Amino acid sequence: MNALLTDLYELTMAAGYFETGRSAHKATFEFTIRHLPPGRNFVLAAGLPQVVDYLLNLRFTPEDIDYLRTLAQFERVSPAFFEYLAQFRFTGDLFAVPEGTPLFAGEPMLFVRAPIIEAQIPETWLLAAVSFQSLISSKAARMVEAAGGRPVVEFGTRRAHTPEAGVLGARAAYIGGCASTSNALAGARYGIPVAGTAAHSWVMSFCSEQSAFRHLQQVMGEHATHVIDTYEPLQAARRVVELGRPLWGVRLDSGDLPALSRQVRQILDEGGLTDAKIMASGDLDEYKIRNLVAEGAPIDAFGVGTQLSTSADSPSLSAAYKLVELDIHGIQRFTAKLSPDKLSVPGAKQVFRDVARDVIARSGECGRGEALLRPVLLGGRLVEPLPSLDEARARAARSLAQLPPALRQLEVGEGWPVILSRELRELIERTRHNLAG
């Protein structure tokens, strides 16, 4: 865990807070979804265990500190600050919604309450980690919905923004409902089911396609999945029939998938391989999947890569990590930004999810329905073990099933009603009035 993996200004501000004697001021910073990404009806929260791990292990090594000392920006900073950094530990609190919870525009996903330096430094890391995983889990949920019960296999590591993003993307896609991943490390690290047997290179490495298929079946047995579009898919399907069992099935990675899948199904069925499956892949997104399902293409499983692992149509999340309140020697002060389009809402918050709407309230208010933000860390310690990945996945499936059907559709609809409690509205008005005054 590298403490330098942050924007420099988090560290210059840390120095500033320290040098101006404000280290003990307690700050609450809130991670909020400003707007839903274009084309989305919800954002499925993901990435919390990585945040917890980061906060619990955030340390500055002597090398980190030596580097900072070389920077012109730290020239005027006293040695005491660097001694402070050497002892740095996160001692604060983290409240968050559980992974797998769908959220909407304006809603907080988590807040950090800690001495201001400890709450400021994590901003950059936390925004990147949580936004990315939540984007991918949301995109996966759309693909899984479109697939109407057929398994969706996540294949996207090769297009992810760095290989490691592929591992965390696989994790997020699994929360969103993907059945398995091609990423072996995601399997080893998180226990996600893994899938995959052979690529075109396997076929190309043999003198004949027949020989490639035969050898794959020898090695993979009933897991053998033949990619049949290296040369001519229908001819390849006939070769699969000639070889017979054991095999799982075939994969079509290009071409006219509705027509090809029908022709291939017919060849397999007529050859007695009625139990052989057909997987489709090749730059699929939720819209293409929906069309294939609607057309009744005989496809048993979908493999998705690029469009999922980059959330290609919406590759960033409009989220902010904003200072919402301060506790200075026991005196509360509320803060907000008044920039156009980036107005922020003061005060720590709670979200109550009732049967037909969410109410964003002030933290501490009572409300009806499920209180989504729960204490995760208190005083720098984990309150209780986090839900498992499978629990997060189950929560996502359950929560999405409870949403009105219009919100689970691919098109953007009216949206889930989100209102602010009266107390929160009063706080906003009062704070903005004070700040503008």
Place this chain on the structure above:
Amino acid sequence: MNALLTDLYELTMAAGYFETGRSAHKATFEFTIRHLPPGRNFVLAAGLPQVVDYLLNLRFTPEDIDYLRTLAQFERVSPAFFEYLAQFRFTGDLFAVPEGTPLFAGEPMLFVRAPIIEAQIPETWLLAAVSFQSLISSKAARMVEAAGGRPVVEFGTRRAHTPEAGVLGARAAYIGGCASTSNALAGARYGIPVAGTAAHSWVMSFCSEQSAFRHLQQVMGEHATHVIDTYEPLQAARRVVELGRPLWGVRLDSGDLPALSRQVRQILDEGGLTDAKIMASGDLDEYKIRNLVAEGAPIDAFGVGTQLSTSADSPSLSAAYKLVELDIHGIQRFTAKLSPDKLSVPGAKQVFRDVARDVIARSGECGRGEALLRPVLLGGRLVEPLPSLDEARARAARSLAQLPPALRQLEVGEGWPVILSRELRELIERTRHNLAG
């Protein structure tokens, strides 16, 4: 370096090559840009040192191997394969274009030539690492071109797809011509100049904006950059004037940037702060930057985040890592894929860049101009130290300056001529004929 960070099928194919007695077959796999990303005139190669580091350090730990043994896909695989994995080293060759080289559709960026298992396993990792960095360096080059000499500062870690992608994104952006990064770890690890002093939270943490600015100047001196849109930008600019020096300048992060920057410039100038600079940020892309420059907005530097670090308009690269030839006991065999839209071109290649065109030739052909693909690893060893990051950045600047102006513009133009040598065309024809036959 985790050897499991790959698609499972690379490892099942590895098992298959091993079990079918093909481990000694030498394979050449080529990383090729299939198509330029939409809206791009070139792709600027980046990520080579990470590939070299990966290949040189690729090892399977006992835990990695234990995990693979638990998988159903490996049930039929002999113990000898796992013993092979325990001893695995990359012993092959890597040829690549230097970082900072602009490439075009159809061109290879690198090829790996090694015993087939060693060349197959890196596919996934290598595609993700090189594609991502190349996307970001290309996007950065466009922004830098649009900024017309004004520095472009990379701010994007918080929107990157994982925090670590932010570090590598900063590296790639620097190759593309960015002047500095906000990412402190990118500074420490790669020696990239770092920038950043304070965010809105700094301003909000004080009771008054004036007090926030004054304290920032005390701590940051001539590096102090005041973000002036927390509340009311013009009022904030007047406060900056009241405080005077030392300071670097101000940052506008929202609002009508052309109008605001003019008004702020006037306030600063009238207040005697003619040397105070104005930085603009807030979801800028190359088009917005070009417009600001064209309108003559008095902006001295641009800070870019989301649009750069996710390559938002083109978040994936259409690239492939394809088997192009085999050497089986000294006998060459050429391979190609015949799938519609994914036709691959057989044989190891060289690209010759002449004054007005590129020629893709067979590896070993003589040609006119600069031969872009050079040996990087031979027999698993580095041929010579890689160029430094600054050399890569300088190569990018020099190479881009040599392109026709139409290719450096933001709009997609006619494109650089790329032709295939006669020998390569003959090889393609012969190979496709053989495979289709």
